[in-house]
Amino acid sequence: MLANVVALVPRIMIDARNNGAILSIFIGALLSSLFFYFYMNILLKFPKKTHAEIVKEYIPKWIAVLYIMIISLIFFISSWLILVVFIDITKRFVNPDLSPFVIGIIFLSVICFGALLKSEKTLYALEIILLFCIPFIGAIFLKSTINQHISWDAIKIVFRHGFELPKLETIGATTYSFLGFYYYSIYNKVIDLKKKKIPILLVFIVAAVGIVNLLTSLLVPIGYHGFDGIEEYVYPWFSTADAIRMELGFIERVLFIFLLLYVGVSIISATISSHVGIETIRYILPQTKWRNVSIFPIFIMIVFSLFTTISYFFISQEQVFELAKIYFTFLLPMGVISIVVLVWADRRKKHG
Amino acid sequence: MGKGRKVFYVLFCLLLLSSCGFKDIDKRAFVVSMGIDEASNMEDGYEIILKVAIPEAESRKESEKYILLTEESQTIGEAVNIMKGRISNELDFGHMKMIVLGSDIMKRDLSKVMDWFTRRRDIQQIAYVGVGKPDAKTILDVTPKIERLPSNSLFLFFGETGTESAYVTTSYLFNFRRDLKERGIDAYLPVIEPNDTGGLSIAKLMISSKEKILLELNEEETKMFNILNKGYDKFNMVVETDETNYFVLTMDQVDSSYTFMNRDQPVITFTINFSSLVEESTFEFNKSKMEKYKKLAEETVQKSAKQLLLKLQENNLDPFGFGVHYRSIQKGSEEEKIKQWDALYPNVSFKIDVKATIKGTGVVE
Numbered sequence: 207m208l209a210n211v212v213a214l215v216p217r218i219m220i221d222a223r224n225n226g227a228i229l230s231i232f233i234g235a236l237l238s239s240l241f242f243y244f245y246m247n248i249l250l251k252f253p254k255k256t257h258a259e260i261v262k263e264y265i266p267k268w269i270a271v272l273y274i275m276i277i278s279l280i281f282f283i284s285s286w287l288i289l290v291v292f293i294d295i296t297k298r299f300v301n302p303d304l305s306p307f308v309i310g311i312i313f314l315s316v317i318c319f320g321a322l323l324k325s326e327k328t329l330y331a332l333e334i335i336l337l338f339c340i341p342f343i344g345a346i347f348l349k350s351t352i353n354q355h356i357s358w359d360a361i362k363i364v365f366r367h368g369f370e371l372p373k374l375e376t377i378g379a380t381t382y383s384f385l386g387f388y389y390y391s392i393y394n395k396v397i398d399l400k401k402k403k404i405p406i407l408l409v410f411i412v413a414a415v416g417i418v419n420l421l422t423s424l425l426v427p428i429g430y431h432g433f434d435g436i437e438e439y440v441y442p443w444f445s446t447a448d449a450i451r452m453e454l455g456f457i458e459r460v461l462f463i464f465l466l467l468y469v470g471v472s473i474i475s476a477t478i479s480s481h482v483g484i485e486t487i488r489y490i491l492p493q494t495k496w497r498n499v500s501i502f503p504i505f506i507m508i509v510f511s512l513f514t515t516i517s518y519f520f521i522s523q524e525q526v527f528e529l530a531k532i533y534f535t536f537l538l539p540m541g542v543i544s545i546v547v548l549v550w551a552d553r554r555k556k557h558g
Numbered sequence: 559m560g561k562g563r564k565v566f567y568v569l570f571c572l573l574l575l576s577s578c579g580f581k582d583i584d585k586r587a588f589v590v591s592m593g594i595d596e597a598s599n600m601e602d603g604y605e606i607i608l609k610v611a612i613p614e615a616e617s618r619k620e621s622e623k624y625i626l627l628t629e630e631s632q633t634i635g636e637a638v639n640i641m642k643g644r645i646s647n648e649l650d651f652g653h654m655k656m657i658v659l660g661s662d663i664m665k666r667d668l669s670k671v672m673d674w675f676t677r678r679r680d681i682q683q684i685a686y687v688g689v690g691k692p693d694a695k696t697i698l699d700v701t702p703k704i705e706r707l708p709s710n711s712l713f714l715f716f717g718e719t720g721t722e723s724a725y726v727t728t729s730y731l732f733n734f735r736r737d738l739k740e741r742g743i744d745a746y747l748p749v750i751e752p753n754d755t756g757g758l759s760i761a762k763l764m765i766s767s768k769e770k771i772l773l774e775l776n777e778e779e780t781k782m783f784n785i786l787n788k789g790y791d792k793f794n795m796v797v798e799t800d801e802t803n804y805f806v807l808t809m810d811q812v813d814s815s816y817t818f819m820n821r822d823q824p825v826i827t828f829t830i831n832f833s834s835l836v837e838e839s840t841f842e843f844n845k846s847k848m849e850k851y852k853k854l855a856e857e858t859v860q861k862s863a864k865q866l867l868l869k870l871q872e873n874n875l876d877p878f879g880f881g882v883h884y885r886s887i888q889k890g891s892e893e894e895k896i897k898q899w900d901a902l903y904p905n906v907s908f909k910i911d912v913k914a915t916i917k918g919t920g921v922v923e
Binding site: 224298299302354355357359360362363365366430431432433434435438445448449450451453458459 | 676679682683684717719730732733735736737738739740741788879882883885886887888889892
């Protein structure tokens with residue numbers, strides 16, 4: 207949910223500020239809550255099993271293999287997207303002299319290491335990073351809204367156009383914010399909620415937090431840089447963080463604190479995404495071991511790392527942006543498909 | 559050696575690789591403020607002035623040493639690059655907090671001039687922007703006696719870090735750029751002038767529209783602008799009771815907001831509420847006449863507010879962003895709204911409601 211600031215979600219929504227951005231947030235939240243509710247409830251019927259295991263067990267083999275490959279690819283793309291964008295942000299804002307190759311290697315070495323850990327351990331890492339980052343990010347979000355130089359009229363213009371018919375890619379981008387619950391497909395194995403159903407209240411809380419988060423990430427940059435002026439910013443949130451002044455903070459320029467926090471958030475998001483990707487795809491790979499260490503997950507991470515660092519040199523920022531749009535649009539049908547597959551598996555389990 | 563430890567060593571070695579690219583602090587030259595003037599021997603060129611602070615080891619000593627680098631060129635980026643060859647240290651713009659635009663530059667298309675500043679990643683969006691009169695170079699070369707660090711006195715003027723004055727208007731870079739790009743609002747900048755005590759004074763305001771109309775407000779108008787725009791509450795007001803007598807109010811709290819009525823024949827109603835204390839007066843205050851004094855104070859504010867609003871309207875300038883407000887309440891496409899607003903603005907009428915309270919007469923009656 208936090209990583210959407212890095213993953214071009216604000217920019218896609220800002221492009222739609224003239225075109226039903228507010229409505230798309232609410233549609234996105236509604237759809238995601240529905241997916242969340244159904245997905246979790248079915249998953250909870252299979253305690254201690256990952257999504258991939260369930261699919262492998264109950265679904266005909268060739269569909270299962272294809273499905274698992276696509277799902278795992280989706281997780282890897284999510285990780286790739288965050289990485290490619292963040293390498294570019296690091297190059298642009300932190301040190302333009304550093305070669306993107308080196309930045310990529312630094313990030314990826316941490317991510318590979320994290321992604322190959324056991325599932326429980328990735329959760330601990332996530333917990334630590336979030337514990338450090340969320341209070342500060344929350345404070346920056348809050349600080350950003352109480353500034354007398356913010357233009358509330360520009361924000362109101364967004365609401366004027368907010369309820370026009372939105373584009374599919376905008377809705378897709380908003381659902382990306384709620385992507386986190388799909389990760390539970392793996393963590394179902396290690397977390398035992400001891401519940402048969404998830405409480406409705408939880409769904410509402412997630413939806414509410416998501417809506418607030420998306421509204422902040424859309425509206426605050428517009429308030430700072432204007433309805434017409436925001437258009438030219440490539441990374442609206444980083445430019446907005448630069449426009450926030452914390453007179454009595456440790457550093458007056460919030461940008462650097464913001465960058466530091468987002469290094470943590472991006473790395474952990476990319477790690478978790480890659481981890482879920484690996485854990486999903488390993489069920490259709492041969493379980494070859496060498497000195498008691500599974501080879502294929504390591505192999506996949508190496509391929510992924512190479513692909514990420516090399517792809518940075520071949521894909522322009524504009525193309526990444528276009529790819530992100532396609533990817534976000536693709537997320538919508540995938541949500542439906544994964545629920546259908548799970549329902550199917552549930553039926554087959556009951557009937558034999 | 560365990561697997562974990564091996565991975566750790568590999569990671570550690572990789573981290574060492576990242577040490578390139580960063581320069582030590584003594585190899586850098588910190589630009590603290592930057593000025594832009596019109597080039598004297600070139601058409602459409604810029605004269606760029608960089609004020610570079612020289613850090614000194616002893617912090618106790620008042621270190622007011624600085625270098626002023628100037629260069630003329632067709633573009634800002636080129637001028638900065640040429641200057642890089644004229645100083646042995648690496649120019650660092652990370653601490654540049656003041657941009658002074660010469661008053662000649664104000665006649666140009668400012669969104670083009672400011673482009674360099676928003677495009678560069680190392681320039682703070684929270685840098686202050688101001689107009690230098692007569693030109694930027696004069697302003698940057700001034701070293702006020704009160705200054706302990708180069709350009710520091712200029713920074714203290716703004717953002718209420720140092721002085722808190724109703725005559726000083728703060729304009730941040732992001733804020734200025736937004737107003738330059740946003741249709742329906744005109745950008746404004748404080749005017750910085752050298753004064754006769756060897757320091758700087760800021761008491762005026764310059765408004766620049768997208769059609770390159772420039773208007774300079776005088777001190778009183780600037781004060782009124784700040785009150786109306788942000789509800790600035792640190793100002794004094796002289797209220798004349800008759801030809802010879804007057805009293806001065808100091809504000810305690812000011813609220814100012816406006817409402818927009820009747821979209822086809824708009825009426826903009828400003829509501830200003832303030833509570834104040836008497837700071838100075840030529841006569842003894844009579845408690846029974848308090849109502850009368852209040853009324854006088856209200857009338858004074860009303861008159862000067864109306865004068866300012868009408869003057870801006872006459873010049874077709876809109877620094878308050880009524881146009882943006884109009885866009886936010888009207889339906890339709892943005893281009894249409896702007897066209898409608900441009901036709902409407904000359905016919906807008908203003909109403910000013912002032913509600914004053916005089917909370918006390920100070921320490922004496």
